[in-house]
Amino acid sequence: MRLSHLFTKTSKTVPGDETARNAQLLIQSGFIHKEMAGVYAYLPLGKRVLDNIAQIVREEMNAIGGLEVQMTALQPQELFEKTDRWDDKKVDNWFKTRLKNDSELGLGFTHEEPIVDALKDFVNSYKDLPIFIYQIQSKFRNELRAKSGLLRGREFLMKDMYSLARTQAEHDELYEKAAAAYVRVYERLGLGDSTYRTYADGGVFTEKFSDEYQTISPIGEDTIYVDETKRIAINKEIYTDENLAKLGLKKEELVEKTGVEVGNIFPLETKYTDALDVYYADENGQQQQIIMGCYGIGISRLVGMIAEHFADDKGLVWPANIAPAQVYLARLGDNEAVIKQADELYDRLTGEGVEVLYDDRDVRPGEKFADADLMGIPWRVVVSDKTQASNSLELKARIETEARQVSVEELLSLVKRS
RNA sequence: CGGGGUGUGGCGCAGUUGGCUAGCGCGCCGCGUUUGGGACGCGGAGGUCGAAGGUUCAAGUCCUUUCACCCCGACCA
Numbered sequence: 001m002r003l004s005h006l007f008t009k010t011s012k013t014v015p016g017d018e019t020a021r022n023a024q025l026l027i028q029s030g031f032i033h034k035e036m037a038g039v040y041a042y043l044p045l046g047k048r049v050l051d052n053i054a055q056i057v058r059e060e061m062n063a064i065g066g067l068e069v070q071m072t073a074l075q076p077q078e079l080f081e082k083t084d085r086w087d088d089k090k091v092d093n094w095f096k097t098r099l100k101n102d103s104e105l106g107l108g109f110t111h112e113e114p115i116v117d118a119l120k121d122f123v124n125s126y127k128d129l130p131i132f133i134y135q136i137q138s139k140f141r142n143e144l145r146a147k148s149g150l151l152r153g154r155e156f157l158m159k160d161m162y163s164l165a166r167t168q169a170e171h172d173e174l175y176e177k178a179a180a181a182y183v184r185v186y187e188r189l190g191l192g193d194s195t196y197r198t199y200a201d202g203g204v205f206t207e208k209f210s211d212e213y214q215t216i217s218p219i220g221e222d223t224i225y226v227d228e229t230k231r232i233a234i235n236k237e238i239y240t241d242e243n244l245a246k247l248g249l250k251k252e253e254l255v256e257k258t259g260v261e262v263g264n265i266f267p268l269e270t271k272y273t274d275a276l277d278v279y280y281a282d283e284n285g286q287q288q289q290i291i292m293g294c295y296g297i298g299i300s301r302l303v304g305m306i307a308e309h310f311a312d313d314k315g316l317v318w319p320a321n322i323a324p325a326q327v328y329l330a331r332l333g334d335n336e337a338v339i340k341q342a343d344e345l346y347d348r349l350t351g352e353g354v355e356v357l358y359d360d361r362d363v364r365p366g367e368k369f370a371d372a373d374l375m376g377i378p379w380r381v382v383v384s385d386k387t388q389a390s391n392s393l394e395l396k397a398r399i400e401t402e403a404r405q406v407s408v409e410e411l412l413s414l415v416k417r418s
Numbered sequence: 419c420g421g422g423g424u425g426u427g428g429c430g431c432a433g434u435u436g437g438c439u440a441g442c443g444c445g446c447c448g449c450g451u452u453u454g455g456g457a458c459g460c461g462g463a464g465g466u467c468g469a470a471g472g473u474u475c476a477a478g479u480c481c482u483u484u485c486a487c488c489c490c491g492a493c494c495a
Contacts, residue, residue: 160495
């Protein structure tokens with residue numbers, strides 16, 4: 001992408017009505033646009049980041065047999081009456097609206113019911129199970145208070161997966177498979193070292209615990225106790241002697257931290273399948289209950305989380321695999337030979353499948369460098385009179401302070417490896 | 419929803435006890451000089467001061483209502 005064609009601009013100032021660092025940086029760099037409190041639009045660079053994160057999640061869900069669907073944002077009242085979740089007393093953060101004929105609709109805040117209802121058409125036999133089904137879709141929640149930029153919005157993008165199993169043993173197996181996939185997701189996102197599987201309250205459905213994935217961060221809203229050797233944590237909300245004993249954790253080995261919940265998985269048991277009358281026939285033709293699990297990852301929250309997690313005083317710092325581009329190509333000056341070389345390099349890199357932000361604007365070097373830093377592009381390549389004279393390219397990593405001289409081939413191998 | 423705060427060109431802000439034509443910086447447009455860490459000069463464009471109502475000779479400024487946004491709390495991926 002040529003920056004001369006990019007309609008977004010960076011700003012020297014941060015918006016006065018945002019105090020969350022992630023939103024400040026993402027708005028300042030032109031990645032997102034604030035529509036209203038807790039509702040953000042993704043502009044070209046932000047959209048790329050969002051898609052890159054979603055794609056990593058998608059690949060890992062597919063790898064364990066997840067099948068992607070897209071459910072609807074509009075939801076019928078009737079379905080949620082069956083599971084006793086329609087009443088505002090039960091779920092108080094729904095956006096609800098009406099059809100012209102006055103019947104009520106909900107705007108999707110979760111999708112257990114619609115998923116189960118859709119599967120009802122197809123699941124009859126033990127041969128139809130198990131199933132992993134997921135979607136990446138906007139969720140709408142009428143939170144009393146939106147805050148922390150992308151970390152708590154009223155409209156946000158979420159991956160939600162559901163498992164349907166025949167037996168408890170089968171459920172447990174699926175559950176751990178998903179848990180392992182989550183670990184891979186956070187590793188690929190660069191959050192592996194700072195993210196802990198964390199025991200939390202299982203909710204109203206079960207005596208069991210649920211599992212949250214908490215990334216250690218000063219902006220975290222949750223207090224957790226971490227066993228760093230076991231790489232396991234427990235949420236403060238269930239931090240009791242009884243639970244510690246149950247989980248085999250020792251108080252003296254736990255360290256208190258604050259974390260951002262970047263995902264959670266929890267058992268649903270048979271609550272939804274029973275409520276919606278979905279059963280399967282076993283080998284003997286006997287009707288059996290279906291055990292469900294639920295697996296969420298806030299994709300848009302991760303954009304904010306990662307933005308804030310890696311940022312430094314110059315701006316964003318994206319991990320290479322989710323950055324909106326691999327290379328920021330800064331062309332300095334208006335020397336024709338320089339322009340020609342930069343154009344050719346842009347074509348070459350793009351041809352090799354490397355995403356490049358080509359700064360072909362007629363602005364001074366300092367502005368280009370500042371923008372490259374602010375946008376957090378992993379590699380900055382300079383083409384200028386100097387590099388022409390030395391017959392090389394200048395390469396600097398976003399996280400390094402020193403630049404180095406490289407050839408095109410060296411550049412390609414470095415950039416492609418990352 | 420309780421408490422606190424803020425709304426003034428695209429962004430960040432100033433605007434005194436009500437008083438003339440509402441300013442400043444950034445950004446934007448034009449011309450020129452510049453060109454390795456957000457350049458400089460000259461000339462421009464752009465604002466019903468969140469909205470509605472009221473007080474007054476006169477309202478960005480005072481009063482009432484209302485909307486939006488931010489922070490703390492409660493609630494939540």
